[in-house]
Amino acid sequence: ATWRREHPSGGRVLKPDNTTAWRKFSENWEAKTAQMPVVHVASENDSLSPRTLVVGLKVNNEAKAYPLDALRQQSPLVDTFGGVPLVIVMSEDGQSVRAFETTLDGRELEFYAKAGETNSRLMDAQTGSEWDFTGTAVGGQLAGWQLKKIAVLKDYWFDWRTYNPSTALYSAR
Numbered sequence: 766a767t768w769r770r771e772h773p774s775g776g777r778v779l780k781p782d783n784t785t786a787w788r789k790f791s792e793n794w795e796a797k798t799a800q801m802p803v804v805h806v807a808s809e810n811d812s813l814s815p816r817t818l819v820v821g822l823k824v825n826n827e828a829k830a831y832p833l834d835a836l837r838q839q840s841p842l843v844d845t846f847g848g849v850p851l852v853i854v855m856s857e858d859g860q861s862v863r864a865f866e867t868t869l870d871g872r873e874l875e876f877y878a879k880a881g882e883t884n885s886r887l888m889d890a891q892t893g894s895e896w897d898f899t900g901t902a903v904g905g906q907l908a909g910w911q912l913k914k915i916a917v918l919k920d921y922w923f924d925w926r927t928y929n930p931s932t933a934l935y936s937a938r
Contacts, residue, residue, distance in 0.1 A: 813922045819921070824848075824849045824851070825847035827847040832935065836853060837855060851864055854885055885898040894906055894907040
């Protein structure tokens with residue numbers, strides 16, 4: 766639904782080709798994978814189970830993980846790390862996640878969910894502009910402006926931590 770909304774006149778999503786390796790995957794392969802045991806280096810500081818889904822970000826050579834469940838409960842999530850103020854937004858599908866820098870043209874914007882709308886529709890407190898899930902202002906003083914995207918990676922905690930051993934972990938405290 767998110768892709769179709771963002772690309773109303775564009776192409777189609779291809780289905781897996783059943784003549785290739787895709788035929789070996791069942792419809793619920795993600796759920797099955799989540800149940801598989803993992804071999805990893807345990808840490809006494811781990812507050813998450815290894816198969817917890819996280820959204821990982823890297824900014825200015827720093828890494829930080831955000832538990833997917835935390836984002837489902839608090840979207841948008843406003844944070845600063847690596848010296849960069851940012852906002853992380855979850856789409857109404859509960860799966861798609863985007864992150865953006867909140868500094869635009871030298872001005873830091875503060876974002877909140879638009880009342881009565883989905884989590885993926887934002888307002889900024891400084892100008893009252895409305896922002897969509899692509900990070901584009903679709904109404905208000907900043908209409909047409911685009912926030913700078915930050916790459917996100919949805920991954921299991923054990924895997925993210927393996928490749929980013931000095932990662933920070935978001936806590937809603």
